[in-house]
Every structure is written in C-alpha cells, then in structure tokens.
Amino acid sequence: MNLSDLFGFAFHSLTQHKLRSSLTLLGVILGAFLVIVTISIGQGVQEVIPRLMRRNDQLRQISVQPNGEREKADFVKEPIVGEMSDERRVRLAEAKKRRHRGRAGDLLQPITDERLAELAAIEHVESAIPIIGANVELRLRDIASTVYCVSSTTDNPNIARSLVAGRSISSNGAKEVLIHEFVAYELGFQNEADLSQLLGSTVQLEFNLGGSYLSSLLQSQRGGKQKPSAEEQQTLEEVMRMLPVVAQQLKLTDNLQQLLKKTLTSFAENETVALQSSKVVSTGDLTVVGIYRSSTDEEHRTLHEYFGLNDQAQVPVEVARELARQMPGFDKNGYGQVVVRVDEERHVRSVVEHLRSQKYQFRSLVEIVEHLQREYGLMLWSMTALGTVALLISAIGITNTMLMSVLERTREIGIMKAVGARDGQIQAIFLTEGACIGLVGAAIALVSARGASMFANSWIQQIVSREAHQPVDDQLFLFPWWLIVGIFIATLTVTLLAAWIPARRAARIPPVVALRHD
Amino acid sequence: MTTAKATTMNDVLVHAEKLAKVYGGRIPVNALCDASFTLCRGELAALLGKSGSGKSTLLNLLAGLDQPSSGTLVVDGLSLHSSNSAQMAAYRSGTIGVVFQSYNLIPHQTALQNVELPLIFSGQARGQRQEQAAAALDAVGLSARANHRPTELSGGEQQRVAIARALINRPKLLLADEPTGNLDSATADEITALLKNYCHEHQTSALIVTHDEGFARRFATRILRMSDGCLQEDAA
Ligand SMILES: Nc1ncnc2c1ncn2[C@@H]1O[C@H](COP(=O)(O)OP(=O)(O)O)[C@@H](O)[C@H]1O
Numbered sequence: 001m002n003l004s005d006l007f008g009f010a011f012h013s014l015t016q017h018k019l020r021s022s023l024t025l026l027g028v029i030l031g032a033f034l035v036i037v038t039i040s041i042g043q044g045v046q047e048v049i050p051r052l053m054r055r056n057d058q059l060r061q062i063s064v065q066p067n068g069e070r071e072k073a074d075f076v077k078e079p080i081v082g083e084m085s086d087e088r089r090v091r092l093a094e095a096k097k098r099r100h101r102g103r104a105g106d107l108l109q110p111i112t113d114e115r116l117a118e119l120a121a122i123e124h125v126e127s128a129i130p131i132i133g134a135n136v137e138l139r140l141r142d143i144a145s146t147v148y149c150v151s152s153t154t155d156n157p158n159i160a161r162s163l164v165a166g167r168s169i170s171s172n173g174a175k176e177v178l179i180h181e182f183v184a185y186e187l188g189f190q191n192e193a194d195l196s197q198l199l200g201s202t203v204q205l206e207f208n209l210g211g212s213y214l215s216s217l218l219q220s221q222r223g224g225k226q227k228p229s230a231e232e233q234q235t236l237e238e239v240m241r242m243l244p245v246v247a248q249q250l251k252l253t254d255n256l257q258q259l260l261k262k263t264l265t266s267f268a269e270n271e272t273v274a275l276q277s278s279k280v281v282s283t284g285d286l287t288v289v290g291i292y293r294s295s296t297d298e299e300h301r302t303l304h305e306y307f308g309l310n311d312q313a314q315v316p317v318e319v320a321r322e323l324a325r326q327m328p329g330f331d332k333n334g335y336g337q338v339v340v341r342v343d344e345e346r347h348v349r350s351v352v353e354h355l356r357s358q359k360y361q362f363r364s365l366v367e368i369v370e371h372l373q374r375e376y377g378l379m380l381w382s383m384t385a386l387g388t389v390a391l392l393i394s395a396i397g398i399t400n401t402m403l404m405s406v407l408e409r410t411r412e413i414g415i416m417k418a419v420g421a422r423d424g425q426i427q428a429i430f431l432t433e434g435a436c437i438g439l440v441g442a443a444i445a446l447v448s449a450r451g452a453s454m455f456a457n458s459w460i461q462q463i464v465s466r467e468a469h470q471p472v473d474d475q476l477f478l479f480p481w482w483l484i485v486g487i488f489i490a491t492l493t494v495t496l497l498a499a500w501i502p503a504r505r506a507a508r509i510p511p512v513v514a515l516r517h518d
Numbered sequence: 519m520t521t522a523k524a525t526t527m528n529d530v531l532v533h534a535e536k537l538a539k540v541y542g543g544r545i546p547v548n549a550l551c552d553a554s555f556t557l558c559r560g561e562l563a564a565l566l567g568k569s570g571s572g573k574s575t576l577l578n579l580l581a582g583l584d585q586p587s588s589g590t591l592v593v594d595g596l597s598l599h600s601s602n603s604a605q606m607a608a609y610r611s612g613t614i615g616v617v618f619q620s621y622n623l624i625p626h627q628t629a630l631q632n633v634e635l636p637l638i639f640s641g642q643a644r645g646q647r648q649e650q651a652a653a654a655l656d657a658v659g660l661s662a663r664a665n666h667r668p669t670e671l672s673g674g675e676q677q678r679v680a681i682a683r684a685l686i687n688r689p690k691l692l693l694a695d696e697p698t699g700n701l702d703s704a705t706a707d708e709i710t711a712l713l714k715n716y717c718h719e720h721q722t723s724a725l726i727v728t729h730d731e732g733f734a735r736r737f738a739t740r741i742l743r744m745s746d747g748c749l750q751e752d753a754a
C-alpha cells in the first residue's frame with residue numbers, strides 16, 4: 001500500500017459523504033484563512049512602515065537635543081514663605097519647582113563643541129552635525145535685509161531640486177551662501193535674468209549685539225533693509241542727548257516735567273551705552289553661489305519635505321558654527337539640535353541606547369517605527385491567535401466527524417482486517433483522510449486569501465494613491481515563502497493530530513467485533 | 519482425536535490441541551471446549567452442527583480473527599494462539615482466504631475493487647493488482663459485472679465476488695462460514711461446485727461450515743461435527 005493507494009482511499013471515503021466532508025473542510029479553510037490573512041497583513045505592515053520612513057534615508061538619522069534639565073535659578077531655591085501647614089508648604093515648593101522647570105537657570109548639559117565631538121565619536125556614528133538657525137542681517141554692498149539663516153550640508157538632497165539659479169554649496173566649510181529667491185527679489189533682483197548677476201556677488205551675514213532701540217526702530221521703518229549709516233547714528237546720539245533738554249521746553253506742570261525729564265534722561269543714557277557697546281559679529285565675505293525656491297505643496301505631500309519654507313538663506317554648516325560660537329551665551333546654551341547619522345540602520349538601536357545613557361533628548365524614527373511595529377504586531381498576533389483557535393476548533397470538528405465515520409465504517413474496517421490489513425495500514429488510511437482535509441483546506445485557504453489580498457491590495461493602493469496623488473505600489477498583504485510552507489505544515493499538523501484518535505481507534509478494533517457490527 | 523490415516527509433519531496444515539473459547543461478558547459462554555483435530559494439506563473438510571453449536575467460533579479462530587481462550591492452534595507452522603496482531607494480519611493476508619455467509623463486501627466499492635482489496639494490503643503494485651483481480655473475477659464467471667457495486671448484484675453473484683476475493687492471494691487454507699446459507703439451492707450448488715473445483719485444481723485445503731448434511735457429503739472427504747462446543751469426527 002503506497003501513498004497513492006492511501007490518497008485513493010481517502011478521496012473515495014471523503015467523496016462518499018460530500019456534505020459532511022465539505023463542512024469539515026470549511027471549518028479548516030476558515031481557520032487557516034484567518035491565520036493566513038492576519039499573518040500576511042502583519043508582514044505587510046511590518047515592512048511598509050519602515051519602507052515609508054526609509055524614503056528619505058531618515059531611519060539612520062537621530063535628532064539629538066540637549067537634556068532640558070537646568071540649574072535651578074536662585075529664586076527657585078528660595079523657600080516658600082507665609083504661615084501654612086507643612087503639607088501645604090511642601091506642595092507649594094513642589095509646584096514652584098514644576099512651574100519653573102526647564103525655564104530658569106543654565107542648561108546642565110548643553111551640546112558644546114566638545115560634546116559634539118563626543119557624539120561624532122560614538123561607535124557606528126558617521127557624523128554629528130548641528131542644525132543652526134538665526135536671524136541675521138544679510139548685507140550686499142550698502143543694502144541689508146534681515147533674514148532667517150540656517151545651516152546646510154553638501155549632502156542635503158533637497159538643494160539640487162530647489163535651485164533656480166547657480167549651484168549647491170561646494171563643501172561644509174566653504175565661504176558660500178545660498179539665497180532664497182524672494183530675498184534676491186527684495187535685494188533688487190526682480191528680473192529673472194538678473195539672478196545670474198547676483199551669483200558670484202559677495203555678501204556678509206551679520207549679527208548685531210546690543211544696538212540702540214532708536215536705531216533699530218529707524219531700520220524697521222525702512223522695511224528692515226537698510227541700516228542707519230554712521231552719520232545717521234551720530235545724529236541719533238545727538239537727538240538722544242537733546243531729549244531731556246527738549247522736555248524742559250514743553251509747557252507742562254512741574255510734576256509732569258519732572259517725570260518726563262527723569263524718564264528721558266535714563267532712556268538717553270541707556271541708548272548711548274547701547275550704541276557705544278554695540279558689536280557686530282560677521283561671517284566675513286561669502287560668495288552667493290545659488291538661489292533656491294521653497295518646496296511646493298506637491299513636494300511636501302510626496303516627500304514630506306519642508307524645504308526653504310521658513311528660511312531665507314543657507315550657509316555651510318561650518319560657517320554657521322563659526323557665527324554661532326560668537327553669539328552671546330553660546331558656551332552656556334550650546335547647539336539646540338544635532339543630527340546624528342548612523343552608518344547602518346541596524347546600529348541605530350545601539351547608538352540610541354548610548355544616547356539614552358548619556359541623558360540626551362533625542363528623536364529617532366527607528367524608535368517610532370519599532371513602536372508602531374510593536375503596536376500593530378500585538379494586535380495582529382492576537383488576531384492570529386484567534387485564527388489559530390478557529391483552526392483548533394475546526395480540528396475538534398474533524399475529530400468528531402472522523403470518530404463518527406470510524407463508527408459507521410466499523411464493518412468495513414473488519415472486512416479490511418479479515419482480508420489482511422495490518423493495524424498500521426488501517427491507521428494510515430484514517431490519518432491520510434485527516435491529512436487530505438488539511439492539505440486541501442490549506443490550499444483553498446491560501447488561494448482564497450491570496451485572491452482576497454490581491455483585491456484588497458489594489459483597492460487600498462487605489463485609495464492611497466488618490467489621496468497622495470502619486471502611484472503607490474506598497475503591498476499591504478505579503479506572502480513570504482515561509483508563510484506558505486508554514487501554513488501547510490501547521491494545518492497538516494493540526495488535522496493529523498485531530499485524526500490521530502479516530503485512526504488509533506479504528507486500528508485497534510478487534511476484527512471479530514468489527515465484522516459482527518452493523 | 520486422531521485422523522484415520524497416518525500423517526507426516528509435512529502434510530499437516532492445521533493442528534489444534536484442546537482449543538477452547540470462552541466468551542466473557544456478564545454471563546460467560548463456553549462456545550468451544552477442548553477441540554483437537556488435524557487437517558492435512560489438500561484435505562477438504564465440512565463442519566456440521568446446529569445453529570449456536572460453536573461452528574463460527576472455531577472458524578473465526580482458524581481465520582485468525584479471534585484469539586482462543588486456551589489450547590494451541592498451529593496453522594502452516596504459525597502458532598496462532600501466541601501471535602501478535604502484525605503476525606495475525608500477515609497470516610490472514612498470506613495463508614488463508616475466508617468466505618462469509620453474508621458476503622462481507624464493501625458496499626461502495628465495485629466488484630473489481632473488492633477483489634483487489636487483499637492485494638492492496640499485501641503491497642502489490644497497482645497494474646499487477648488490477649490484472650490479477652480481473653482474472654479472478656473471470657475465473658468465477660463475473661468479468662461482465664466487474665464495475666458493478668454489490669447492491670447491483672444478486673446474492674449468488676456477490677458470493678462469487680467474495681470467493682474471488684478469498685482466493686486472490688492463493689491461500690493454503692480456504693475457510694467458508696455457511697457460504698450458501700443465504701442462497702437458493704440451485705445457486706448453492708453452483709457455488710459448491712466452484713469451490714470444490716478450485717480446491718481440487720490448486721490442491722488447496724478447505725474447511726466449510728454448513729448445517730446442510732447433503733452439501734457436506736458432496737463437498738468434503740472428512741466430516742466434523744460440532745455440538746454444544748464439542749468437536750467430533752465421523753469415521754472415514
Ligand atoms: N461474542 C459473543 N459473546 C458471547 N457469546 C457468543 C458470542 N459469539 C457467539 N456466542 C455464543 O457462542 C455460541 C456459539 O456460537 P457460534 O459459534 O456463532 O455458533 P454457530 O456458528 O454454530 O451458529 C452460541 O451460544 C452463541 O450464542
């Protein structure tokens with residue numbers, strides 16, 4: 001008796017009772033279908049999430065920020081005063097601490113240049129590059145414009161796409177600058193053809209420390225584009241010295257006279273000090289090498305990139321660092337944000353752990369991806385468990401049906417034994433029936449799950465691409481080879497186990513007893 | 519008990535010594551008491567007795583379908599009283615062929631498939647099997663009904679199918695339990711002739727259970743009698 005004989009017997013006996021066999025099979029199909037679909041969608045989700053994130057190579061990047069803890073300012077340390085119960089005093093002290101948390105005092109752990117070097121030296125870290133942004137004055141010959149300037153690097157993929165004239169920066173330390181097209185327009189380069197004249201021009205980015213109120217008022221009244229000249233500055237100083245004298249000439253009551261004089265004198269003094277102590281921090285000469293535009297709505301949607309939306313100038317990161325170092329309080333505040341790039345995705349985790357141990361604040365997409373995968377994974381595994389339960393219930397159905405079948409076929413079993421069937425052969429016949437139900441069930445479940453998922457995949461893709469205005473080819477349902485093999489093995493195992501008891505029982509019936517049965 | 523003629527060990531096919539069967543249950547039944555007999559190769563024996571006298575009980579023991587309560591039973595060198603289920607299965611498959619009163623065909627299989635069944639369990643290849651089964655059906659004159667199911671056949675035809683099945687493995691011992699019990703006398707005669715011819719042609723031993731004295735005399739050279747579980751033999 002070989003395998004084909006066994007399958008012959010099984011096929012014959014299963015087709016004897018078509019309705020019964022179909023119902024048994026249906027149970028197996030439903031259970032297996034549920035298991036397949038949930039595992040398949042689980043695989044899809046686990047792959048789609050990182051794939052979406054990987055588009056801009058963001059999975060290797062970690063955005064690091066200084067730990068927000070600050071030294072406590074003196075007033076926070078001051079005790080709570082007033083008469084009150086000890087409990088309330090403790091409560092208020094706690095509330096006070098909470099209220100001023102992260103706002104007062106110096107950062108305990110600013111990201112200084114030393115710390116930046118430490119970050120870059122972490123194992124598997126490719127680079128640690130600060131992101132710097134500041135409002136500065138862009139000066140072109142005698143015109144100036146206040147612009148928000150950010151640091152940029154040569155590997156920024158968005159620059160090339162957004163350039164309307166010129167080229168990208170040549171190195172992270174080059175004395176170059178990229179200018180937003182609207183700043184160019186404001187600087188007087190209105191015709192498109194004029195833009196090329198701006199390229200190659202020398203500009204400076206400056207940062208005014210101190211400075212008088214009147215002086216900046218004057219500048220902002222001119223649209224912020226033109227700084228007061230040295231002559232004008234002198235005139236302003238003159239005006240300020242005059243102010244208290246002017247007040248005396250006004251016909252006012254003595255009281256008002258006194259008040260105004262006092263106010264104007266202190267104002268004039270402050271302004272004079274400010275004017276004299278004002279200091280200009282500059283990048284020195286930078287060459288304009290490119291003019292860029294903001295990314296379009298379309299680009300936001302598809303690339304999730306907000307490029308050139310809030311900034312008006314970009315300088316190589318080393319230039320920006322040089323400027324930042326000269327800003328007041330840099331040694332206390334350090335860099336606000338650093339992008340750490342890891343050599344390979346699989347090493348991100350260890351770098352993240354290191355950052356955590358060093359008490360940095362950070363955001364890593366890998367963490368978010370893992371979180372999502374865990375969340376969805378949990379949900380999908382519980383659904384898979386449900387499917388497995390369904391499969392097991394169908395297995396009980398198989399056992400039940402086959403026990404009935406053994407009972408019905410007792411005489412037939414007796415006949416087979418009388419003409420020479422061994423116990424093992426009888427057992428094999430019934431196990432093969434179970435196996436047939438399992439194999440056919442798994443095959444039908446796989447085919448229908450595949451069909452359903454192709455339908456669902458294209459339906460979902462249609463919806464998503466309509467939303468995203470671009471073709472999407474992500475598959476939500478995945479059928480890795482191990483799922484196909486695994487579902488066959490699992491279903492086969494379950495149905496064989498289900499058939500085991502009936503098959504044993506069939507094999508052990510004594511032949512005389514079986515033959516007497518009717 | 520001794521047989522009339524002297525026999526050598528080689529000639530002995532069946533040897534039973536004080537064979538007994540007690541059916542357990544609420545009230546134990548002594549269906550067979552200390553039966554001893556010997557059957558030689560090529561001998562045809564009939565077992566006569568009233569209904570309930572224990573004929574089927576003895577036949578089931580010989581057919582390896584049941585185990586004796588005590589005594590020894592050796593058939594073709596195999597001690598059936600101490601064999602395991604695998605040895606019994608091999609014995610049923612290779613040494614004997616059994617024909618029952620109620621035919622015992624598998625109802626949802628065709629005549630040909632029923633005849634083929636013993637060959638499947640003895641591990642013959644499919645092609646050979648079908649050829650052999652067709653030839654066996656031909657030998658009992660039923661080749662025209664090969665693809666019919668038992669329900670589509672008359673009693674005599676069904677018993678022919680059962681005989682073809684019993685003989686397909688060329689047994690050394692043919693056992694039949696009232697093979698003509700359900701048939702009219704004309705058909706019964708045909709069946710008897712069929713069995714007798716076969717046994718003569720193939721030098722096969724046979725033990726046929728019957729309660730028909732005439733049939734027994736026509737068929738057998740030896741007549742055994744059973745009454746209340748006790749076996750006796752007519753003098754030759
Ligand atoms: N399974 C059984 N359990 C109990 N008693 C049985 C069983 N089979 C047969 N008997 C009894 O054993 C005796 C012999 O039965 P059986 O061999 O079938 O007789 P026969 O075939 O000669 O008609 C009868 O009294 C019968 O009632």
Ligand SMILES: [Mg+2]
Nearest residue numbers: 573574575695
């Ligand atoms: Mg009987």
